Amino acid sequence: MFGVFFVLPMLYLVVMSFWRLRLYRLEPAFIIKNYALTIADYGESILFTIALAFVVGSLTTLLAYGFAFALRFRSGRWGDAYLFITLVTLFGGYLVKIYAWKTILGNGGILNTGLMTLGLIDEPITWFLFSPVAVVITLIHFLLPFAVLPIYGALRNVDPRHLEAARDLGARPRRVFRDIVLPQTQAGLVAAFTLAFLYSAGDYVTPRLVGGPNIQMVGTFIESQFVQRLNMPQGAAMAITTMAACVLFLLLMVAALRATLRQR
Amino acid sequence: MTGTVVASGRGGEGAGAAEPLVLLSGVSKRYGAVVACDAVDLRIERGDFLALLGPSGGGKTTLLRIIGGFAYPDVGRVVIDGVDVTRMPPEDRPTNMVFQGYSLFPHMTVRQNIQYGLKVKRIPPAEAAARTAEIIALTRLEGLEDRAIGQLSGGQQQRVALARALVLRPKVLLLDEPLSALDLKLRQSMQEELRRIHRLIGGTFVFVTHDQNEALWLANRIAVLANGRIVQQGSGEDVYGAPASRFVSAFIGEANTLAGRRRHSIVELEAGPSFPAAGPDEPVTAMIRPHLLRIAETAGPGEVLLGGRLRDVVFLGPRVRYQIELANGTELAVDAVADRRRQAVVPGAMLSIAVAIEDLLVLARDDPAN
Numbered sequence: 001m002f003g004v005f006f007v008l009p010m011l012y013l014v015v016m017s018f019w020r021l022r023l024y025r026l027e028p029a030f031i032i033k034n035y036a037l038t039i040a041d042y043g044e045s046i047l048f049t050i051a052l053a054f055v056v057g058s059l060t061t062l063l064a065y066g067f068a069f070a071l072r073f074r075s076g077r078w079g080d081a082y083l084f085i086t087l088v089t090l091f092g093g094y095l096v097k098i099y100a101w102k103t104i105l106g107n108g109g110i111l112n113t114g115l116m117t118l119g120l121i122d123e124p125i126t127w128f129l130f131s132p133v134a135v136v137i138t139l140i141h142f143l144l145p146f147a148v149l150p151i152y153g154a155l156r157n158v159d160p161r162h163l164e165a166a167r168d169l170g171a172r173p174r175r176v177f178r179d180i181v182l183p184q185t186q187a188g189l190v191a192a193f194t195l196a197f198l199y200s201a202g203d204y205v206t207p208r209l210v211g212g213p214n215i216q217m218v219g220t221f222i223e224s225q226f227v228q229r230l231n232m233p234q235g236a237a238m239a240i241t242t243m244a245a246c247v248l249f250l251l252l253m254v255a256a257l258r259a260t261l262r263q264r
Numbered sequence: 265m266t267g268t269v270v271a272s273g274r275g276g277e278g279a280g281a282a283e284p285l286v287l288l289s290g291v292s293k294r295y296g297a298v299v300a301c302d303a304v305d306l307r308i309e310r311g312d313f314l315a316l317l318g319p320s321g322g323g324k325t326t327l328l329r330i331i332g333g334f335a336y337p338d339v340g341r342v343v344i345d346g347v348d349v350t351r352m353p354p355e356d357r358p359t360n361m362v363f364q365g366y367s368l369f370p371h372m373t374v375r376q377n378i379q380y381g382l383k384v385k386r387i388p389p390a391e392a393a394a395r396t397a398e399i400i401a402l403t404r405l406e407g408l409e410d411r412a413i414g415q416l417s418g419g420q421q422q423r424v425a426l427a428r429a430l431v432l433r434p435k436v437l438l439l440d441e442p443l444s445a446l447d448l449k450l451r452q453s454m455q456e457e458l459r460r461i462h463r464l465i466g467g468t469f470v471f472v473t474h475d476q477n478e479a480l481w482l483a484n485r486i487a488v489l490a491n492g493r494i495v496q497q498g499s500g501e502d503v504y505g506a507p508a509s510r511f512v513s514a515f516i517g518e519a520n521t522l523a524g525r526r527r528h529s530i531v532e533l534e535a536g537p538s539f540p541a542a543g544p545d546e547p548v549t550a551m552i553r554p555h556l557l558r559i560a561e562t563a564g565p566g567e568v569l570l571g572g573r574l575r576d577v578v579f580l581g582p583r584v585r586y587q588i589e590l591a592n593g594t595e596l597a598v599d600a601v602a603d604r605r606r607q608a609v610v611p612g613a614m615l616s617i618a619v620a621i622e623d624l625l626v627l628a629r630d631d632p633a634n
Contacts, residue, residue, distance in 0.1 A: 164334060165367035167354045169381035169432065179380070183371045 017236035024230060034237035045216040046242055049201055050249055052132060052217065056139045057197035063140065064147035064192050069181075071148075072155040083152070090145045098209050101138045105129040105210070130212030138210055139200050146199075147192035154188025155181070183261050190254055197253075201246045218242050283346060285310045285468050286331060286436055291340035292492075293326055300326035301337065302492035308436070313462050313469045315483035317476060319515070323492035324472045325440060331470065332438050333357045345435055360429035361438040365445070366421045368413045374424050375409040381432045399431040402461060419450045423457075430465070439471035443478055455481045476516045480504065488512050510627055513551045520557070520596050522550040523629070531626060535590045537568035539621045547629040552619055554599040559586065559609070560618040567618045572596060574613050588615060 020029045038046075071082050104110050105128040112124035127133060158181055166176040182189075204219030211217065218238065225235035286308035293301040300323045308314055316324040329335040330342060333354035342350045349357050360381070368377050378399065382392040400406055403423040408416065416424065422442065429437055442458070443451045459482060462469055473479055479486050480500045487497040496508040507513035510521060524533035526548045532538045533550060541548075563569045572590035584606060586598040598617060600606055609615065 159367070161363055161365065161367040162369060164354070165361075165363055165369070166380070168332065168334075168359075168361050168363075169428070170355045170384040171380075172355055175384060180369060 013236045014240060016233055017240050019233040021231050021233055026232060034234050035241065037234065038238045038241045042218060042221055042238055042241075045218045045221060046245055048216040049218045049242070050245060052136065053197045053200035053246070054249070054253075056136055056143070056200040057193045059136070060140050060143045060147045060196040061151075061189060061193045064144055065151050065185075065189070067144070068148050068152040068155055068188075071152055072158075073160070086145050086148055094142050094205065097142050098138055098206055101134065101141065102129065102210055105134050105137070129210060132211065132215065134210040134212070135207050135215065135217070138206050139196075139203065142206075143196045143199060147196050150191035150195070151185060151188040154185035158184050186257070186261055190257065193253065194250060197250060198246060201242065282309075284308055285312075285345055286470075287341075287343040288327075288331070289341045289343075291327070291330060291337045291342065293323075293330065293335060293337050299323075299492050301330070304340070304492070304494055306487060306494065306497075308468060308470060310468055311466055312485055313459075313483050314471070315479035315486045316470065316472045316489055317479040317486050317516070318474065318489035320474055322489045324474075324489045326492075327489070328361075328438050328440055328470065328472045331436065332359050332361045334361075358435040359438055360432050360434035360436075361440065362422075362425045362429050362442055364440040364442075366425040368421055368424055368428070370413050373410050373412060374405065374416070377413065377424055378428045378431055381428065385432070395431050399427045402430070402464070403427040404457075418446055419454065422446065422454060426458075426461075430461075430467075435468065437467055437469045439469065441472055441474070444473070444475070451478075458482055480516070486516075488515065490515075507551070507625065510549055510551065513625065513627075518554055518597060519551045520554060522552070522594060524548050524550055526626070534592050535570055535594055536592075537570065539568055539624070541624075541626045543626065543628075549627050549629045551625040551627060552623055554585070554597040555583070556619065556623045557596070557598040558618045559598060559600065559615055561616060563618050564620075566622065567620050570596065570617045570619065572615060572617070574609055574611050574615050576611055577609065586615075588617065 016026075017034055018030045018032070020027050020031055020033070067086075071079055071086075075082055102109075106112070107124040107126060107129070109128070111128060112121075115121045116124065162180050163176050166180045167173075171179060202219050204217065204223045207215045207217040207220050208223075211220075222235050222238045222242070225231045225238060284307040286306070288304055288306040291301050291304045291306075292299070302323070304323075304327060306327075316327055318324045326335060330337055331344075333349070333352055333356075336351055340350070341348060344358060354361075369380065372380070375396065379392055379396055382395065387395070400409060403426055405420070405423055405427060408420060408424075413421065413424070422445075426442075443454050446454060455478065458469075462482075471482065484499060485497065486500055486503045487494050488503060489495070490511060496503055496512050498506075503512060504516050507516065507519075510519075513519040514521075522533050522535055524531050524535075524547075526532075526541060526543055527545050529540060529542045530538055531541045531548055531550065560569075570590055572588045574586060575589050576587040578585040578587070579602065582602060583599045584602045586600065586609070588596040588598060590596055596617065
């Protein structure tokens with residue numbers, strides 16, 4: 001199953017990235033020109049994409065952890081209800097949410113009119129929308145419920161009696177969190193960050209709709225290679241390069257996380 | 265660590281005037297409509313091995329948690345070594361607990377678990393290593409220091425939990441049903457271990473149990489709790505031999521109860537015999553332990569006879585239990601040592617049982633505690 005639906009298409013993509021486009025026709029070959037072009041023209045945008053995905057991943061994971069923690073340890077009887085509400089928000093599709101943020105962040109949107117009514121600003125802030133900021137906000141909002149779930153799952157497995165035991169041994173609440181809760185939720189943390197990071201790195205719809213004209217997310221460029229220029233080899237090369245860069249970055253992040261949380 | 269010092273210095277008059285290590289005064293705690301602790305007064309002396317004994321839901325675990333700081337009383341005070349700790353959080357108290365289920369940190373090794381408290385208190389590494397080695401030797405955990413918690417047996421986990429608490433040298437060690445999860449043989453060996461360790465380090469231990477055998481084994485003082493109240497405190501002999509109420513007599517050890525009436529300081533049992541017992545005229549219950557009854561044809565000096573039919577004989581290893589139904593319908597349990605001298609009796613036979621009058625404990629029947 002995994003082989004048929006994932007490995008074979010991937011292999012096809014890899015093979016195609018070495019082909020060339022001649023007169024709008026695919027021609028099997030073995031050239032590295034596509035990769036060379038990727039690094040030369042789009043290298044900067046790949047780095048920008050990873051940076052933005054990192055910001056989204058980090059903020060989403062942080063917010064998701066806070067929410068999941070409150071859900072697990074501070075909501076008492078309402079815990080299940082809050083969880084249910086979180087799951088329900090998953091049903092709103094991403095396009096709906098993107099357009100919602102377009103409305104909220106725009107010049108005439110709630111955020112700007114609210115700030116102006118409060119007298120904090122005189123003119124609407126234009127960079128709320130059609131900017132990297134808008135992309136980050138929209139992506140965080142969309143990915144939050146996805147990130148909450150693995151973290152909540154990991155927190156469920158933390159026995160509250162361990163927290164009591166740590167306090168009995170002299171640890172204050174912050175210490176208890178760092179020594180007992182965090183290490184046991186590593187897997188959930190990694191899952192949440194990976195999800196948010198990878199989704200953001202590959203997204204092209206959000207940047208196209210709220211990113212503005214100067215947005216440098218590589219997803220949009222890959223899309224245009226495939227759809228507008230019909231240059232599939234080039235698009236494939238860019239996709240493979242981006243994937244490799246993301247995986248490398250992710251491995252580094254996870255290793256760093258593990259090293260920080262290791263018991264001394 | 266904040267807390268007001270309540271009393272400093274000791275009375276020079278003698279042991280009786282010394283301040284107890286732990287003093288609970290008027291401690292009450294309720295959870296919603298349930299009263300967990302009801303105006304509890306408790307003194308715990310230095311060096312005590314105290315058992316809080318009682319049926320489930322009797323308030324003993326709540327009391328232990330109040331001493332440890334995991335619950336705050338609604339009313340009353342907790343003073344440890346002269347310092348009022350009533351509202352002090354557990355991390356600041358000079359107590360440590362061995363939790364039911366041990367609560368060992370699953371992501372740490374044995375050594376890391378034991379050293380956790382030392383690390384939090386920032387004890388220098390050399391001293392920490394020395395204390396850890398000392399406690400590992402005391403709890404016989406040598407060779408297991410680098411094991412993961414999941415690889416330990418129940419008994420080993422118990423000892424790690426004990427080591428983790430003791431390495432911090434708490435003024436009071438609290439144990440919440442420490443042996444309940446162990447099988448019989450392991451429980452017996454752990455009982456001996458705990459006694460040995462307590463004697464060796466001379467600490468003050470308080471533990472909660474619903475098992476009266478455990479209480480008698482381990483503790484030098486027992487406080488019996490029911491419905492959030494301490495109904496009797498004393499040594500094992502006091503509580504077993506002179507129970508203050510029918511509840512206590514039935515909870516610790518087994519008890520036969522015989523209804524009767526006292527008039528002019530003579531008790532007349534419904535089962536027949538009468539005997540002198542000073543006290544007011546009132547309905548009474550006479551309590552007698554099964555092993556203090558004797559199957560006999562005649563009564564010796566100072567004894568009375570009861571008559572009934574043998575219902576059942578149960579072989580229990582070191583003893584044999586005879587279940588007897590008296591003429592007036594009362595059930596009686598008689599324990600005899602299972603040696604070669606025991607009589608051969610058949611269920612259905614009529615028997616007489618001798619009981620020494622001074623072994624009978626007469627309690628007022630109308631006492632609400634009964």
